Each structure stands twice: as C-alpha cells, then as structure tokens.
Amino acid sequence: MTNNDILRRLRYTFEFNDDKMIAIFAAADKVVSRAEISNWLKKDDDPDYKSMHDIYFASFLNGLINTKRGRKDGEQPKPEKNLNNNIIFKKLKIALALRDEDILEILDLVNFRISKTELSAFFRNPDQNQYRPCKDQILRNFIHGLQIKYHPKEKE
Numbered sequence: 001m002t003n004n005d006i007l008r009r010l011r012y013t014f015e016f017n018d019d020k021m022i023a024i025f026a027a028a029d030k031v032v033s034r035a036e037i038s039n040w041l042k043k044d045d046d047p048d049y050k051s052m053h054d055i056y057f058a059s060f061l062n063g064l065i066n067t068k069r070g071r072k073d074g075e076q077p078k079p080e081k082n083l084n085n086n087i088i089f090k091k092l093k094i095a096l097a098l099r100d101e102d103i104l105e106i107l108d109l110v111n112f113r114i115s116k117t118e119l120s121a122f123f124r125n126p127d128q129n130q131y132r133p134c135k136d137q138i139l140r141n142f143i144h145g146l147q148i149k150y151h152p153k154e155k156e
Helices: 003-014 018-027 034-041 054-069 085-095 100-109 116-122 136-150
Strands: none
Touching (some): 003 034, 003 054, 003 136, 018 034, 018 054, 054 085, 100 116, 100 136
C-alpha cells in the first residue's frame, strides 16, 4: 500500500475535508497547501498525481495523534524519514486509542483473524526476535475494518 492510498482511505473513513486535512498537518507543525493535498489524493494515473513522501505521511499521522489524543507538552516527535507498515499501524493504534482487543474486533469485521500474540509482534521493537513485519494484507484489512467501524455509510 502506498502512503497516498492509505491517506485516501483515512480521509474517506473519517470524512476529513481539505481544511481538516490541513489542520491535521498543522497539528504536527507541518504546513501543506490545498493543492499538495489534492495532488496526493488523486488516482495514480492522473497527470497531477504526486507521490507522498514518508516524511509528509509521518507528519500527517503525528498530527492525527495530536488531533485525536491531544498534543503532548514539550518537544513534538520528529516525523520518520522512512515509514513501514508496522510504524503506520502503530501510529493509527495510538491515534485512535485502540487496545489489542479493539484491533482484533476491527479485523474481525472483515473476517480477518489473527491471534493476540501475532498482533503484538507487529508493535515490538524490530531488534526483538518476536518482531514480525506487518504485511500489506494485514494493514489493508485493518483500514477496511476501520471504514466499517467509523464511516457511517459503511455501517448501514
């Protein structure tokens, strides 16, 4: 999954308009224009499509955490220059204040089942031998589950 694809899905799930998207970036001290957001949200085959670099997507996720959970006092976390599915998954978990049981329920909404142990392996330090990389399929199913849970039209 690309950063652009995840951004499109999150925008749809939580019904963020352009002003809300700009505010989320601003919550992480990142200034973006409406045109940049528009180009990131375009389909891959559109001539105006621009690939979203990891540092911008990390800023968006940090802003989402600040918006949903409240801004921490002191220095803000620096956006990662290189993202992977594990980091994206972890940031979404933090932003939405999800426990492992909540994530398993969300995955169950799309009939995707993993054990709590398998799930916790995605959030471990990469240096630990229990760490497992999060594959696109798992992140895709999680985001689809978020759409079912949080998007009003998906619930009907």
